Amino acid sequence: MSNTAIELSHVSKRYRLRRGWYVNSLKDEVGRLSARLLGRRVEPRADFWALKDVSFSLDRGEVLGIVGANGAGKSTLLKIISQVTVPTSGSFVARGRLGALIEVGAGFHPDLTGRENISLNGSIMGMSRREIQNKFDQIVAFAEIEKFVDTPVKHYSSGMQMRLGFAVAAHTDPDILLIDEILAVGDASFQAKCLNKLAELKQQEKTIILVTHNLANMREHAKTVLWIDHGQVRMAGDPDVVVDAYLEHMTAGMPAERVGTLAASGWVSHDVVVLGVDTCNEREQPQIKFDRGDVVCIDITYSAPAPVPGAVFGVSILDIHGYPLGGIVTDPDSVKIAAIADREVLRLTLDPLLLNKGTYTLNVYVSDPVLRKYYDFKRKVVKLIVDGPKAAAPDATGYIYYPHHWEQMK
Amino acid sequence: MFETFKNAWRRRDLIMSFAMRDIKARYKQTALGAAWAVLQPLSMMLVFTAVFSLFAKIPSDGVPYPVFAYSGLLFWIFFANVLSGGTVAMVANSPLIRKIYFPRETLLIAVIMAGALDLVIASMLFAALLAYYKITVALSILWVIPLLILQMVFSLGMISLLSAIHVNFRDIGHGLPLLSQLWMFATPVAYPLSVVPNWILPIYMLNPMTPIIDGYRRAILHGKPPDFGALSVAAILIVICCGVALTVFKRAEGTFADVI
Numbered sequence: 001m002s003n004t005a006i007e008l009s010h011v012s013k014r015y016r017l018r019r020g021w022y023v024n025s026l027k028d029e030v031g032r033l034s035a036r037l038l039g040r041r042v043e044p045r046a047d048f049w050a051l052k053d054v055s056f057s058l059d060r061g062e063v064l065g066i067v068g069a070n071g072a073g074k075s076t077l078l079k080i081i082s083q084v085t086v087p088t089s090g091s092f093v094a095r096g097r098l099g100a101l102i103e104v105g106a107g108f109h110p111d112l113t114g115r116e117n118i119s120l121n122g123s124i125m126g127m128s129r130r131e132i133q134n135k136f137d138q139i140v141a142f143a144e145i146e147k148f149v150d151t152p153v154k155h156y157s158s159g160m161q162m163r164l165g166f167a168v169a170a171h172t173d174p175d176i177l178l179i180d181e182i183l184a185v186g187d188a189s190f191q192a193k194c195l196n197k198l199a200e201l202k203q204q205e206k207t208i209i210l211v212t213h214n215l216a217n218m219r220e221h222a223k224t225v226l227w228i229d230h231g232q233v234r235m236a237g238d239p240d241v242v243v244d245a246y247l248e249h250m251t252a253g254m255p256a257e258r259v260g261t262l263a264a265s266g267w268v269s270h271d272v273v274v275l276g277v278d279t280c281n282e283r284e285q286p287q288i289k290f291d292r293g294d295v296v297c298i299d300i301t302y303s304a305p306a307p308v309p310g311a312v313f314g315v316s317i318l319d320i321h322g323y324p325l326g327g328i329v330t331d332p333d334s335v336k337i338a339a340i341a342d343r344e345v346l347r348l349t350l351d352p353l354l355l356n357k358g359t360y361t362l363n364v365y366v367s368d369p370v371l372r373k374y375y376d377f378k379r380k381v382v383k384l385i386v387d388g389p390k391a392a393a394p395d396a397t398g399y400i401y402y403p404h405h406w407e408q409m410k
Numbered sequence: 411m412f413e414t415f416k417n418a419w420r421r422r423d424l425i426m427s428f429a430m431r432d433i434k435a436r437y438k439q440t441a442l443g444a445a446w447a448v449l450q451p452l453s454m455m456l457v458f459t460a461v462f463s464l465f466a467k468i469p470s471d472g473v474p475y476p477v478f479a480y481s482g483l484l485f486w487i488f489f490a491n492v493l494s495g496g497t498v499a500m501v502a503n504s505p506l507i508r509k510i511y512f513p514r515e516t517l518l519i520a521v522i523m524a525g526a527l528d529l530v531i532a533s534m535l536f537a538a539l540l541a542y543y544k545i546t547v548a549l550s551i552l553w554v555i556p557l558l559i560l561q562m563v564f565s566l567g568m569i570s571l572l573s574a575i576h577v578n579f580r581d582i583g584h585g586l587p588l589l590s591q592l593w594m595f596a597t598p599v600a601y602p603l604s605v606v607p608n609w610i611l612p613i614y615m616l617n618p619m620t621p622i623i624d625g626y627r628r629a630i631l632h633g634k635p636p637d638f639g640a641l642s643v644a645a646i647l648i649v650i651c652c653g654v655a656l657t658v659f660k661r662a663e664g665t666f667a668d669v670i
Contacts (some may be wrong), residue, residue, distance in 0.1 A: 107509075109431050109434045
């Protein structure tokens with residue numbers, strides 16, 4: 001028996017784009033047909049290739065991660081694998097029972113109770129009545145809805161619905177499990193529960209396909225990562241290599257934002273203008289890639305036509321998703337903005353850099369904290385790549401490195 | 411077609427779950443609940459009795475007209491409800507169809523099952539009517555079973571075709587109530603087959619529902635077997651129609667999620 005769980009070869013998927021293509025009406029078709037019969041030119045239907053010539057295979061017990069920008073074709077790929085839709089060309093084979101966590105709770109009926117929905121959803125996913133009965137208590141306990149089992153699902157909170165959906169799907173005991181972005185929802189404790197379940201399924205040698213924007217999860221769980229770009233496989237292989245390349249690509253467009261997306265909004269006054277931000281090492285050489293512990297110099301070039309008393313410069317460090325990790329501001333007494341004709345450079349030195357491996361971006365702004373106004377605000381103005389022997393060392397996780405030592409107390 | 415039925419049997423738990431969902435959802439938050447299953451044929455029977463029997467004096471083959479009408483309506487309403495519920499079944503379940511794979515025909519069979527429960531409930535009033543009018547039924551009533559099976563196979567064929575078209579062309583949803591009403595008057599529901607003029611019979615009998623509805627009446631009210639000649643023609647038509655319809659349905663199924 002073959003060890004291949006999933007095999008796609010040259011799979012392509014075309015969608016027809018028409019005005020209101022999803023609700024056709026017979027009138028439309030009759031119109032097109034009669035126009036053609038009368039010899040009039042019919043506007044060709046626009047085609048959209050959601051997937052183009054995608055091939056890959058996945059062995060039993062492997063975990064595959066799929067990354068890609070929104071609209072790259074990840075969902076279409078999952079739809080083909082889960083057999084919700086058929087490919088326009090190419091072939092697809094899956095061996096084993098398939099479970100999908102694509103949109104949890106899609107099968108819920110709002111008027112039915114939790115109990116009724118568990119058996120409905122379970123049977124949609126291919127469980128027999130006996131299997132559902134046997135696992136009923138486990139599912140209810142996992143979803144933490146013991147008190148509301150006999151309440152109609154429409155009265156559930158969205159968190160409860162989601163938990164119930166995940167609980168049912170996770171207990172269908174599939175051979176191949178598709179997980180689409182479910183790890184991003186739910187509160188922290190439920191996320192931890194989901195991750196534990198994922199680890200448990202991994203241990204049981206289930207074949208898993210994971211789609212998530214949480215790249216840390218991807219690095220941790222996937223054995224192979226597939227990067228889909230504009231419907232095609234851009235890269236496939238080792239998670240770290242592919243995720244890094246993907247991040248590099250996703251942040252490559254950043255210099256275009258140097259102009260500042262907020263500049264035109266009137267939100268900033270431009271009494272002080274940040275002209276550019278550059279990073280270099282302590283030897284004054286421009287550099288964007290640093291290891292943890294390195295000295296990082298951040299040079300902010302700005303101009304101010306008139307003196308601006310009370311102005312404060314700020315730099316915030318963001319993770320790859322744009323969440324702020326921390327910020328540093330100047331003291332208005334020590335950095336004074338005097339009127340200058342052309343340009344001036346302000347240097348921020350991080351010594352040492354205490355970030356772990358990853359790609360970070362910086363927001364740079366000039367504001368007046370007393371007047372609560374911004375003079376300038378440059379979003380994601382520069383990129384900071386942290387990698388190297390120290391940054392990638394296994395003694396620390398997360399974004400921030402804490403200088404530390406361990407000691408065993410007697 | 412055989413393959414479809416084998417598959418359906420394997421997923422019988424799913425079919426029952428869908429049917430239970432349809433039934434429960436239909437009667438939740440209703441004051442009258444399952445009484446609606448009786449009210450529909452009952453009210454139509456009363457209207458038909460007034461219009462066709464009192465005003466128009468339509469004969470009813472020696473059976474009291476209310477029983478006569480109800481015997482036809484009981485089964486016709488089953489057919490019509492399956493037709494209307496089944497045609498929209500794919501679109502009504504579009505969240506499911508867009509997200510999860512399962513054999514789509516299970517939704518159609520579930521509609522038939524849920525309709526069958528209404529039929530059973532409505533039959534209780536029928537039994538009461540028979541008792542009230544002191545009509546005794548003979549053993550020939552057992553013919554109802556094969557007739558019902560034939561009717562359900564025909565319904566399945568019709569709704570697999572109509573629902574597949576409905577996914578692409580919502581026009582079907584608008585046209586169906588009209589079609590179903592016209593079809594009822596082209597079938598001996600409100601009037602007996604005996605009043606249909608001879609010259610039109612060759613065409614009239616091509617409607618597979620004609621010998622089926624007529625067959626129920628013969629078996630229940632007259633203690634006679636159905637008209638086998640007409641019924642075998644209908645059976646052949648039904649099997650061909652169902653086979654073609656299911657093939658079309660299974661072929662279209664793969665792209666339901668894209669266009670729904």
